[in-house]
Amino acid sequence: MTIGGQEQGLDFVHNVDFTGKIIGSYPFAGKFIKAADPLVLEDLKARGFAAESGTVRHTYPFCWRCNSPWSIMQTELVHPDYGGESELINGNKEINWYGACQEDVSGTG
Numbered sequence: 001m002t003i004g005g006q007e008q009g010l011d012f013v014h015n016v017d018f019t020g021k022i023i024g025s026y027p028f029a030g031k032f033i034k035a036a037d038p039l040v041l042e043d044l045k046a047r048g049f050a051a052e053s054g055t056v057r058h059t060y061p062f063c064w065r066c067n068s069p070w071s072i073m074q075t076e077l078v079h080p081d082y083g084g085e086s087e088l089i090n091g092n093k094e095i096n097w098y099g100a101c102q103e104d105v106s107g108t109g
Helices: 004-008 033-046 086-093
Strands: none
């Protein structure tokens, strides 16, 4: 599977870790992505890479448990072959799930 610019020979680079913090040698490295937004824009403007900027109002996904914003990132995942789903489904039955959206994770309908 090729991702975005990889078809053009560009490297796949993650500048955000799995906790939502910027990684690398940027002046805003270590900051949460939403806190880094204005700093990223300022940096792009300073280097002449921002043709235009503004605010767009739109819905944004938030965690129903802690109300923190979600960051959806593309990754390459490898799923091992478990030889069937029944072992996973049975394991889910032993977990104490909470929340209306988690009512039936057992796979039993």
